[in-house]
Amino acid sequence: MAAKLVIQQPEPVMESRESNQWDSGICDCFDNMSHCCAWFWCCPCLACKTSQLYGEALCLPLLDVFGCVRPITMAMRVSMRSRYNIGGTMCQDCVLATFCTPCSWCQMSREMKHRNIPVVLVATKNV
Known part of the structure; x- marks a missing residue:
């Protein structure tokens, strides 16, 4: 009986060190006062910009x-x-979107800024 040799190459592993929580709270916009003021005075413009940076249509928030x-x-x-695997419910999202719209857009913008970490691929040497 002949033995069969199976060689299995290691596969790259992506380890996420991100939390499953929002990086900042809904009312943490005062941590960055210039950002907070910009949202206060021109929320629609900055909501559109955040939407575009997220990969959606520029004027989508105007709806x-x-x-x-x-x-x-x-x-x-x-x-x-869903994209960042953050805990929460649609009910919470509905309440925050309805009653805290500017703070909600601020929080999403801060989250995108925090999680914009470049992916680094490490090359391995074949032996």
Whole structure:
């Protein structure tokens, strides 16, 4: 009976050191006063910019003007929680999107800035 030799190459492993929580709280916009002031005075402009940086349509947040529940803000929060594996519920997202819209956009913007870590691939030497 002949023995079969199987060689298995190691596969690259991506280890995430990110938390499953938001990096900052919903009311932590005062940690960066210039950012907070910009959101206060021009929230629609900066919401559009955040949406574009996230990879969505530039003017998508402007659709929030037409409803009592902010569907675009809520959808962005749900998407961001899913992409970054952040805990929470759609109910929480709905409440924050409806009653804390500017703070919610601030939090999402800070989260994107915090998690914008470049991926580094490490080459291994074959032996």
